[in-house]
Structures are given as structure tokens and as C-alpha cells.
Amino acid sequence: MASWRDRTHCASALLFAGVFGQRGAMAAAASSSAAADLPQPQMLPSSHERYKNGTRVWMVTAKREKGTQEWVTADVYRTEETNGATRVSMREVEGTEEFTVVVPHQAKASPHGQQVHKGFRFVKTVPVEQLVDEDTDSGTPRLFKLPQEVEKGVLFPLLGGDLAISLARVRTTCRLGGERVSADLLRSLIDTQLTGKGLKxxxxxxxxxxxxxxRLLHIIQQSGEWAATVPIIRVAKHQGRGGGRLPIELDSADVYGVGSRAVFDGRCEALRQLSLIGHYVGVTLRRVNGEERLGGEGLTIHTPDTLPADHPYRDGYDSANPVCQIGICEYASVRDAVLLEMCWGGSVVADQLVLQDEDAPSYERLTSLATQQPPVWKCHTIGTSHLGLGTELERFYRVIVLHGDQPHHTLFEATIYIRSNPTFAHAFLYTTERPVDGKEGAATFPQTVRVARQLMGDDAVVAFGNQLDVAVDKH
Incomplete structure (x- = not known):
């Protein structure tokens, strides 16, 4: 016989049998051919007083294939009185199988001293360090009062990839499911998802x-990775969008605003996220007559097949955050489009227009900053777009967030905006920093000037000449 540690994990049918208590006998019974080589105990009904928490019994495994079942020991961890019987829940010792059996009440003990019923036999009573029903220290709701490692590591994966939909089915399957899939359980699962995605x-x-x-559990679970969206939300907060505070608080309108499940699931991850939090960043997403509309304008999602081989955004294409087009302007990604929609937040600290025929080196450098692959100045929150490539209408646009996209950037947000065409390049520095009284020009925003000079280095002069050459306090 294989050791207890070598035994395989329980199957979904067995786990659900143990959970719902409707097919527990099936989990405990082996086929006649499979059990032929196993010990053949006398089948007598058991006394309800015999099986208490901590009782150790023998069970026939249900996981093994036909003809390979074997006896294992299991501990009783819960008993529940039913009509004329006791529902006994057991867990394999040094294993993961769960068993549930309904035992009829009978006062008469087995003449052999070892009562046997439906495939399990009393062995001995042993102390249990902690009962499952007592595991409430964490305050985390449980679906069926199984051990946390069983619920999260075995039960939830067996429910399927879409936990929210599976729980909805469990909730409508039986009375117990309806009772167990509670608001507290769902909040716990949502909070786990939010924490795992860095959204706490x-x-x-x-x-x-x-x-x-x-509905929210499904949305969050299926929304993908948020690492690149969170900085945009932080920028929006500094700009006063969506109430200007974090965390943003979702309500009923938000969870219904994403549209139907078919619409939501049919979108890329970036659009799924935007459909939930779009109006908090000031850029709404709507599906109108089958067409996506971002900020009220038609949005086209490109696939690799629709991009020319020499397209500037082809190499960095990401299906979760794809290249897109609004009007005649193409964006490196959906998130790039959102950032460029947000680029006008705050006050202008400095701006400079550079003509190609008057200052070619500065013009070329600004155009390079507007088109080079991120990061720029070690900044990663960047939005890029263009239109009219290779024509006289050629334009490049870029937003570079200097400050305000990270958790420790608590006071203000600062952004560089560059636009370039064949004849000129124009750079702007925006900030949400509160102006200092009694100062003029860029000196009105000393913290922004300090950040810009530190990050941009010599490019601060290329972009703004001597406008940032003002006295600021050192920190």
C-alpha cells in the first residue's frame, strides 16, 4: 500500500460531495470489484454517540480508479444532527480527501466492538488541536467552513476560472449554497482580488x-493586470478628476456601467479596466450601436494584422493594451490614448516653441523625445500618438509624467507635453502644485521646477531654454 503522503489529491466530485453532503455515501463507498481485495468488515449501523469530533475512522478512497481504491484513516471534524441520523464530516489523516456520511442512530453497539457503516469503521478517538468550526481568528468568511488551504487551494480552483460565475451557480443550486454565498464571503473574495492586483x-x-x-467580483477577477493603470489613476487624482481622492469608491452605476458580460468579456484588459473606472479619470468608455466610443469619439482597436510592417507601434504591440485609433490619430495603446486625453491638467509652468529652421539641434532632440521608445528620463507613465506619417500633415504627440504617478508622490503631479511636426516642436510643462505667493514665472512652482531639472538634466534647457533657471529651495 502506498504511504499516506503519496496519495493523490481529492477530485472535484469527491470534494463537492463532501461540501454539499448529498453524495457523501458515494464518496465513502468503493465498487464491489474494487473492494474485493480490501478488508471486508461487518456492515452494521452506527450509534450517533460513537462518532464525535476527533474520532478516527477508516474510509475507502473515492479518488482511485476502479480496482485501485484503498483504505485510509480519517478524522471526524464535524457532526450535525439530522432526522434520525448524524451527518459525519471527515478528513483524511496526512492527506486531502474529504468524506461526508449520514449515519443512522442506533443504540446497540456492534458485538465486535468496532462499528462499521457504509464503508467506514471506528478506530479510536484522538484529540484535535483545532476544529474547523473554531477557525474564526482570521475573521475571514468561509464558503463551507473548510480549512482555508482547502477552500483556496482546492475548492475555488475546482469551481473554475471564473469564480464569480461559479459562486452564482452554487448560490442557486441549493439552500445551503444560497446561505453560504453571502455578502460577507463575496466582500472577502473581492478584497483578496483587489489586494492581489495592487488595488487595495x-x-x-x-x-x-x-x-x-x-458582478464586481467577476469584473475585478477578469480585468487583468492593473500595474500600468494604477499610475494613471494616481495622476487623475492629483488633477482633481473623479473627486480627486483615493481610493475611488465604486457604486452600483459603476458595476452596471461596464455593460453586459458579453460586452465586458469581449474587450481587451485595458478597456475592461477603463469601462469600470473611466469617469474617475475623466475619460468615459461607452459601447454605442456596437461601436466603442472613448470620450465620445469612435475608437478603433488595431490588431497586428492591420498594422503595416514598418508601423512605429508594431514592435511593442500588446493584445491586453493594443494600438488604437481615434479619428485620424493613432495611439501606441489604449492607455496612451487615456493619458493624452488627460494632458491638460493643472497650470502651465513653462513652454517653448522651437522652429526647425532656427534651432535644428533642439528641434531634433524634442522630436526624438516625442518618438523614442519609453522610458524617457527613467519615467514610465507615458502616452504617445501620431497622425499622417510620411506626409506633410505628420504630427507626433507625447505626454511624459514626471511626478504624481507613484504612491509616495502625494503633493502634486507634473507632466511634460511635446508636440512635433515637420516645421516646429513645442514643449509644455504642467503641474498641479499650488502656486507660491509673491513669486513670478516658474519660481511660482518651486517643487515642480526642482523635479523637472533633476529628471530632465540638460533636456530642461533644450525644452524650455532658461525658464527653469530660477532659485528654489534645496531639499
């Missing part, structure tokens, strides 16, 4: 119904 301090929610919580 970015998104909160106030939803009154279980149905809305299930």
Missing part, C-alpha cells in the same frame, strides 16, 4: 446587494 488603496466599493457584489 486604489479602489473601494459600496454595493448594497449580493448580485452587485458577484
Amino acid at each position: 488603496d486604489i479602489i473601494s466599493y459600496d454595493l448594497p446587494s449580493v448580485g452587485q457584489l458577484q
